[in-house]
Structures are given as C-alpha cells and as structure tokens.
Amino acid sequence: MSLLKLLIDLNKERKMRIHELLYFFKTYFLFGVMGLVLLAVLGTFGYYIIYRRILRGKKKFSKKQIIFGGLFIAYVLMVFGVTFLSRGPHFQGSMNTHFLSSYRDAWNSFSLRSWQFIILNIFMFVPFGFLLPLLQGRFYKIYNTLIAALLFTIFIELFQLKTGVGVFELDDIFNNVLGALIGYGIVMTLLSVIKPSKSKGLKVMVFLSPLIMTLVVFISIFTYYDNKEFGNIPQAYNYKINLKNANIVLKASLKDNKGAVPIYKAPVFTKDEAIEWASEFFNSLGIDASNIEIDAYNDNSLFWRRGEPTYNIWLDYVGGTYRFSDFSSFDEKTKPMNIEEDILIETLSDFGITIPKEVEFITQNSGSYQWKVNKVVEGDTLLDGAIACTYFNDHTIKELSNNLITYKRVKEVTIKSKKEAFEELVAGKFRYYYDENIKDITIGDISLEYILDTKGFYQPAYSFTSNIDGNEYHIFVPAIK
Numbered sequence: 041m042s043l044l045k046l047l048i049d050l051n052k053e054r055k056m057r058i059h060e061l062l063y064f065f066k067t068y069f070l071f072g073v074m075g076l077v078l079l080a081v082l083g084t085f086g087y088y089i090i091y092r093r094i095l096r097g098k099k100k101f102s103k104k105q106i107i108f109g110g111l112f113i114a115y116v117l118m119v120f121g122v123t124f125l126s127r128g129p130h131f132q133g134s135m136n137t138h139f140l141s142s143y144r145d146a147w148n149s150f151s152l153r154s155w156q157f158i159i160l161n162i163f164m165f166v167p168f169g170f171l172l173p174l175l176q177g178r179f180y181k182i183y184n185t186l187i188a189a190l191l192f193t194i195f196i197e198l199f200q201l202k203t204g205v206g207v208f209e210l211d212d213i214f215n216n217v218l219g220a221l222i223g224y225g226i227v228m229t230l231l232s233v234i235k236p237s238k239s240k241g242l243k244v245m246v247f248l249s250p251l252i253m254t255l256v257v258f259i260s261i262f263t264y265y266d267n268k269e270f271g272n273i274p275q276a277y278n279y280k281i282n283l284k285n286a287n288i289v290l291k292a293s294l295k296d297n298k299g300a301v302p303i304y305k306a307p308v309f310t311k312d313e314a315i316e317w318a319s320e321f322f323n324s325l326g327i328d329a330s331n332i333e334i335d336a337y338n339d340n341s342l343f344w345r346r347g348e349p350t351y352n353i354w355l356d357y358v359g360g361t362y363r364f365s366d367f368s369s370f371d372e373k374t375k376p377m378n379i380e381e382d383i384l385i386e387t388l389s390d391f392g393i394t395i396p397k398e399v400e401f402i403t404q405n406s407g408s409y410q411w412k413v414n415k416v417v418e419g420d421t422l423l424d425g426a427i428a429c430t431y432f433n434d435h436t437i438k439e440l441s442n443n444l445i446t447y448k449r450v451k452e453v454t455i456k457s458k459k460e461a462f463e464e465l466v467a468g469k470f471r472y473y474y475d476e477n478i479k480d481i482t483i484g485d486i487s488l489e490y491i492l493d494t495k496g497f498y499q500p501a502y503s504f505t506s507n508i509d510g511n512e513y514h515i516f517v518p519a520i521k
Contacts, residue, residue, distance in 0.1 A: 317355065407432065409431070
C-alpha cells in the first residue's frame with residue numbers, strides 16, 4: 041500500500057466514507073459557525089456598549105484581527121465539537137503514555153483505519169499553526185506557536201481524561217503539535233514569498249521542513265512495507281510492558297528442534313474479483329445478481345440483493361472468507377430446525393461447499409452447526425478454519441459463515457527457538473489488553489501456531505498459554521527471525 045493510495049482511500053474505510061466525512065464536517069462546521077455568530081453578538085455588545093460607552097475604552101480592532109480572529113474562534117469551536125461532542129463518556133481515566141505506540145499499532149495492523157486516525161490528528165492542528173501568525177505578530181516566533189499548540193492540545197487531552205470522552209494519549213499531543221508546526225511552516229512560507237527578504241529560499245526550506253520530514257517519514261514507512269516479503273502480525277506488541285516486578289513461572293519446556301517451518305499464503309481478492317465472485321455466488325443459488333448493490337471497503341465488500349427476500353454477503357479480500365444472510369429468516373413462520381449432518385452437507389453443496397474429511401462436527405444452538413478444521417496439511421496446502429450455518433424449517437440454509445481457508449505453501453522460513461521467544465516475552469515484548477501492572481505470569485504450554493498477516497501470509501508465531509494475575513490469556517510472539 042503506497043502513501044498515495046492511502047490518502048486516496050482514506051474516505052473509503054468502513055466507518056469513515058466520503059458521505060460520513062462530509063456529514064461529520066458539516067455538523068461541526070455549523071457548530072463552529074453558530075458559536076462564532078453567538079460570540080460575535082456577545083462580543084459586539086460587550087465591545088460597543090460596555091467597553092466603549094461605559095468604560096470609555098479607546099482600543100480598536102483592525103479588519104485583519106476581526107477576520108482571522110473569527111476564523112480562529114470558529115476553528116477552535118470545531119475542534120471542541122470533534123473532540124468533546126462526537127462521543128460519550130466511555131473512556132473514564134484511560135491513558136496511553138507510550139510514545140509512538142499508535143504508530144507501532146498502525147504498523148502491526150497496517151489498517152487504513154489506524155493510519156487514518158494518525159494522519160487526521162496531524163491535519164486537525166494544521167489550521168491552528170496557520171492562523172495564529174495571521175492573528176498576532178508575536179506568533180511569527182516559532183516557539184510562541186509551539187507553546188500555544190502544546191498548551192491547547194494538553195488542555196484537550198486533560199479534558200478528555202477528566203470527562204471520559206476520550207483517551208489521554210501522548211501520541212495525540214505529538215501529532216497535534218506536529219500539525220501545528222506544519223501549518224506554521226506553510227503560512228510563514230507564504231508570508232516569506234509575499235514579502236521581499238534576504239535568503240528567501242533558505243527560509244522557505246526551513247519553514248517547510250516539518251511538512252517535508254513528515255512526508256518523507258510516511259513515504260518511507262509505506263515504501264518499506266510495500267517491499268517487505270511478508271506482512272505484519274496484528275498481535276505483535278506495540279510497546280514494551282514493564283515486567284520488573286512480575287513473578288514469571290515457566291511450567292513448559294523450552295526444548296525444541298525446529299529450525300525452519302513452512303509459511304503459507306491465503307488467496308487474496310481484488311475488488312473487481314470480489315464483485316465477480318459475488319455475482320457468480322448469487323447466480324449459483326438462482327438469485328438474480330443483475331441489480332446487486334455494492335459497498336466496497338478497503339478490506340472487504342458488502343453485496344446486497346434487495347427484494348423479497350433480501351440477501352447480503354460480506355466478502356473479505358484476504359482469505360476469501362464470507363458471511364451470507366437470507367433475510368427471510370426473520371419471517372414469523374421461519375424457525376431454526378435441527379437436521380442430520382448428511383442433509384446439511386448435501387444442502388451446503390448448493391453453495392459450492394464441500395466439507396473436508398478431517399473435520400470436527402459441532403452442534404451449537406437449535407439448527408446451528410459448525411465444522412472445524414485445525415491446520416490440516418495435504419501436500420503443499422494447509423486447510424484451516426471453520427464453516428458455520430443455520431438450517432431452517434423450510435429446508436434451507438439462511439445463515440452461512442465460511443471461514444475455511446486453503447493456504448498454499450510458499451517457502452520455508454527460519455524461526456526463533458522457544459527460548460528466544462520466551463526471552464522476548466520476559467522483556468515485555470507482547471500484546472496485553474488489560475491492566476499493565478502485572479504481578480504474576482504462569483506459562484503452562486508453548487505451541488507453534490499460525491497467524492494471518494496483513495499481506496495474506498500465514499505466519500508462524502509462538503503461543504504461550506498463560507495465566508496472568510488469575511486470568512487465562514494467550515501471549516503471541518512472532519516466530520520468524
């Protein structure tokens with residue numbers, strides 16, 4: 041994924057598409073404008089009635105101060121709307137003071153959503169640094185703009201921490217200040233170009249250096265990722281956990297003889313291939329696919345065939361897993377129904393599904409069944425995953441989830457020993473989603489598992505079956521050296 045592609049696709053993410061961004065912008069833009077109008081009315085009254093007439097004040101404001109002051113106030117109100125009013129108090133006392141952990145998290149998952157948050161946090165403060173020098177000459181000095189941006193973003197983070205409407209994140213402060221410096225550099229570049237001065241070229245380069253360095257860093261990140269042979273593992277750590285006071289008990293053996301293991305590749309669909317697959321899927325079931333609606337996202341697509349009944353399919357590009365729903369399942373007379381496995385298998389054949397031999401058949405709720413395959417290797421392929429479905433009393437399957445993936449062997453890779461992986465665990469290099477103040481870790485078993493990475497490769501990773509402060513937890517450590 042190139043940086044250019046990321047910027048083009050930012051508005052295509054599932055929860056932040058173009059119309060949602062426009063709605064988001066319009067909502068808080070109007071909030072800013074309405075707040076500005078209200079403040080303008082109150083300010084005009086206070087200035088002319090109280091200050092000029094009652095207090096006999098003589099200070100006047102220039103048109104420049106009024107225009108840019110109004111823009112700055114509207115901008116600040118928009119920021120308040122975005123950061124304080126767009127979500128409820130769901131993060132009481134949440135803090136993340138691990139510097140650049142959001143960047144490592146975005147790197148590990150390499151999802152558009154994660155990079156989007158980082159980039160938007162930078163962009164959000166560009167107007168701050170741009171408008172301040174136009175508002176007051178003192179902000180021509182970079183340290184004044186830097187201090188103002190730092191105080192403003194710290195205020196936002198502390199307010200979020202106190203009210204619970206957001207998480208206090210050190211990375212947010214860094215990104216916001218960086219955005220302000222970029223905005224400052226842009227406006228000072230424009231002022232330098234407009235006003236005659238000596239060493240104009242050098243000044244422009246200095247002013248634009250925050251923007252240039254930011255672009256260089258992001259381009260380097262995405263270029264390096266594009267040229268990597270394998271993808272990243274989302275379960276990898278994004279900051280080191282402090283285990284200095286933790287008691288670590290190892291009950292598993294660290295002896296192993298594996299120096300190299302196979303790595304596999306999942307099928308990966310393009311958006312066009314996904315559309316073609318969905319059309320063929322609908323047609324194979326006798327469903328007219330000529331007027332399907334398509335919501336294409338960065339990682340998957342949602343296909344709707346509306347009518348009586350309505351159908352939809354979620355298709356993941358990596359792996360080709362999908363979820364099919366027939367909405368006639370909501371009809372009053374339609375109920376889940378228990379059925380024999382052989383009839384289920386025959387019905388699944390209508391969906392083009394063949395149940396492999398080495399599976400575990402599980403009866404779940406009424407009419408709901410699952411077949412699980414645990415890493416079955418046949419020649420150069422590895423089969424892993426599960427198929428789940430719900431059978432109904434009209435003798436049809438209306439809910440189907442096919443997460444069974446056939447991986448193709450790519451090559452062998454050299455892996456770490458169990459001891460090396462354990463040493464990384466002891467160093468705190470693992471992902472833990474709960475309280476970081478860990479007191480006790482007991483490791484009962486160590487196994488080599490496979491995890492789907494961000495490029496569709498099935499990578500080996502060590503799984504440490506652990507008990508952390510009384511809670512069962514699986515710690516994953518990437519195994520490739």
